[in-house]
Amino acid sequence: MNAQTQPAALAASSLNINLTDFIDEFGDELLESLNRSNPPVYTGSDNAHRQLVMDRLKRKPFAAQAEVVQAITALLLDRNEQAGII
Known part of the structure; x- marks a missing residue:
């Protein structure tokens, strides 16, 4: 990596989140949205x-x-x- 691409690579990696953390963070809101758009039968x-x-x-x-x-x-x-x- 050169000096120009390194900051972009660091910025991109800081945006990555693993699935477990994503579900912990956004799971309730995702479920509410899903139930609004597709109510359970x-x-x-x-x-x-x-x-x-x-x-x-x-x-x-x-x-x-x-x-x-x-x-x-x-x-x-x-x-x-x-x-x-x-």
Whole structure:
């Protein structure tokens, strides 16, 4: 590095931040912005009818599985989406 490029390189490196520090610093604001622009489809409130269907199954899903079923059916049936990622 010559004398002219060294200050620019130092300035650029001082702007770098690792991902953990970035999330610690800006995570709350990023999450708020994301939720405003893309509100969550499932917020943890179970659909009673869907829960009744699951309660009648011979093999009942574990609690975590039942929550995923509630979430994905809210997306596919309530929001009429064509696909979802679990």
